[in-house]
Amino acid sequence: MEPMRRPGDAPTGYESGTIKNSRLLSGLTIDSIVFGVTLLWSTTSVHEFIQVANSKDVAAPIPVWMSEPRGHLTVQALKRDVMAYLALVAGGLARENDLAPNTMQQKMHIIKQLAYVENDAFVQACMAKLEPNTFLASVLVRCECPGFAIQPACFNPPPLPWRQVFY
Structure with a gap:
């Protein structure tokens, strides 16, 4: 059994490490964690989606968050419109693929x-015309607290026959 320490004795190496780590973690709250959301667009899938969206094969109306009319949709416009729509609820800057x-x-x-x-x-009608297991983008969530972590976002797939757009 280890002898008891007296007040004023210097902390052991183990105790010093524990004190240091406790100080680092003491100010950490859920409010102090910063998150980033990044979309990694699938160039091929987005291009195919745009071709279908511009065709007359899709009867559904274009969503209000899309800025271009049918026939004039572009890859850049789709990405810009999705990011602008997401930026409505985001706290930070919206870049080409990052919030x-x-x-x-x-x-x-x-x-x-x-x-x-x-x-x-409209999105589902366009996705139905694409190959199975086609996604427009993968979504990554970054976490910056005392350290840094990045992981894929977890999505529950929509009920059949709807298609998953993001993964």
């Missing part, structure tokens, strides 16, 4: 906004 910084709540709102895009009748 940051965001709080936990803002990150959850971005994920919900992606579900609204995915559940749109």
Whole structure:
């Protein structure tokens, strides 16, 4: 058994490490964690989506968040419109494929906004014309707290026959 320490004794190496780590973690709260959301667009899938969206094969109306009329949709316009729609609920700057910084709540709102895009009748009608297992973008969530982590966002697939747009 180790002898008891007296007040004023210098801490051991183990105790010093514990004190240092406790100080680092003591100020950490869920509000102090910063999140980023990044979309990695599939160039081929987005191009095919645009071809279908511009055709007359899709009867559903274009969603209100799309800025271009049918026949004039472009890859750049689709990406820009999706990012602008997501930026409505994001806390940070919207870049070509990134939204940051965001709080936990803002990150959850971005994920919900992606579900609204995915559940749109026009988007689903276009996705139905594409090959199975085709996705427009993969979504990554970054977490910056004392450290840094990045992981894929978790999405529940929509009910059949709807298609998953983001993964």
